[in-house]
Amino acid sequence: MSTVLVIGYVWPEPNSSAAGRRMLQLLEYFTSSKYKVIFATTAAPSSNAADLIALGISSVKIELNNSSFDAYIQELQPEIVLFDRFMMEEQFGWRITKNSPGSIKILDTEDLHFLRNYREKEVIASSSITNSELAKREVASIYRCDLSLIISEVEIGLLKETFKVSEDLLLYLPFLLNAISDSEIEFLPRFEERQHFISIGNFKHRPNVDAVRFLKKEIWPLIREELPYEELHIYGAYPTATVNQLNNPKENFHIKGWAKDAEEVVKRSKVSLAALRFGAGLKGKLTEAMQCGTPTVTTNIGAEGMHGGFPWNGFVENDPKAFARAAIKLYTTKVLWQEAQSNGFKLINERYYKNAYYKILDEKLIYLKNGLSKHRQHNFIGGMLMHHRVKSTQHLSKYIEVKTELEALKSSSFKD
Secondary structure, three states: OOEEEEEEOOOOOOOOOHHHHHHHHHHHHHHHOOOEEEEEEOOOOOOOOOOOHHHOOEEEEOOOOOOHHHHHHHHHOOOEEEEEOHHHHHHHHHHHHHHOOOOEEEEEOOOOHHHHHHHHHHHHOOOOOOOOHHHHHHHHHHHHOOEEEEOOHHHHHHHHHOOOOOHHHEEEOOOOEOOOOHHHHHOOOOHHHOOOEEEEOOOOOHHHHHHHHHHHHHHHHHHHHHOOOOOEEEEOOOOOHHHHOOOEHHHOEEEEEOOOOHHHHHHHOOEEEEOOOOOOOOOHHHHHHHHOOOOEEEOHHHHOOOOOOOOOOEEEOOOHHHHHHHHHHHHHOHHHHHHHHHHHHHHHHHHOEHHHHHHHHHHHHHHHHHOHHHHHHOOHHHHHHHHHHHHHHHHHHHHHHHHHHHHHHHHHHHHO
């Protein structure tokens, strides 16, 4: 049985974030493909983490800047190493190359961090995406890997056209979802059985915090003018004190915090609002709404890369007044609501059906397994970057490791 080592940035929390659901989808792909899967992370344990043992996945704690990982990987020799975000490749990629050179290195970007960061800055002031230090780091990481899983077609286009990344290094792999059956649709709450607007998103993710502020300041007052008795419920893991201060029951603006069962609260809601002004990748809150039969109003950033040529399951508006009008119209018009809901089901089944993408990923992995050396020969830039990265990162990591050991020794001597 072939082994896949997943080096996670955090423990996967599918009930807390789209990134957590994405990671769980990838883990399920590998387990269903009969790989032995090991999840390794430097992160502290999380009470919200998925039960990996129940999925047949073992886990291991690893340390940054510690040669114990070298011994571990030398013995393991996994066929595939999957890095969860480019920061993990920066930390451990050179150790994989040195100690297990035959391992296929795959990067799951989640979304392009540099694009999200650029757009956040662009809200405040103009800047250049190609001059971004984060872009240089992340694109370099993509080059150093044998394959990068890109969640959005828009991001694939950006990497190919602006940064000239070879198509051979990229694979479009969106959310991997089950098809929605007619019998499942039958059991969903109807228009008359639902109430309240909803907005949902992890508050460790800055675009979600900005979206809630935007809703509170610009959009919700306009909706309340027409629908004074309706409520907006804001859900999301890890709300900060600043977010909680936005809670205002008198204005029917309720900060609810983490939802133990996010799917259930979305199913009970009538319309989902995602007023995102910056961000990247695909938005899990929007596919979740579609799966729950909940129409949405979002922005161009929210809908980016998500629906191709298919109709949206609601409205896409950037202007606060147009956003509010669309939300009111969708909330109060049954026929329009039902049409939007139907569009969402079609989007899930046509754009995100996991079995179709499983086949594509299968074919790519077979190609890499059968011709890894040749594949790497065509990636000269990646080889060059790896050569210099190994030199610089290796020396820095060794310095930190020795420094840590000396400090521990001094501390021990002082106690004695």
